[in-house]
Amino acid sequence: PLIIHCVKAMDELLAMRKKLNPAQPWIWHGFRGKPQQAGQLIKNGIYLSFGAHYSEETVKGVPVGRLFL
Numbered sequence: 001p002l003i004i005h006c007v008k009a010m011d012e013l014l015a016m017r018k019k020l021n022p023a024q025p026w027i028w029h030g031f032r033g034k035p036q037q038a039g040q041l042i043k044n045g046i047y048l049s050f051g052a053h054y055s056e057e058t059v060k061g062v063p064v065g066r067l068f069l
Contacts, residue, residue, distance in 0.1 A: 001068075025047055030049065048068065
């Protein structure tokens with residue numbers, strides 16, 4: 001898998017994923033965004049991990065199969 005630390009570049013990340021169409025999973029490390037952003041990433045096949053600072057609302061909305069723990 002590719003573990004990504006991304007700050008303020010979600011659109012660029014999604015564009016790169018679409019362009020490359022990778023076979024390996026991509027994991028957004030330490031996601032802190034809103035539920036809508038998480039949904040967009042999940043829709044595009046990206047897994048999410050969470051660190052010390054996160055939105056509880058966001059974590060509750062992530063399907064268990066898309067969490068990287």
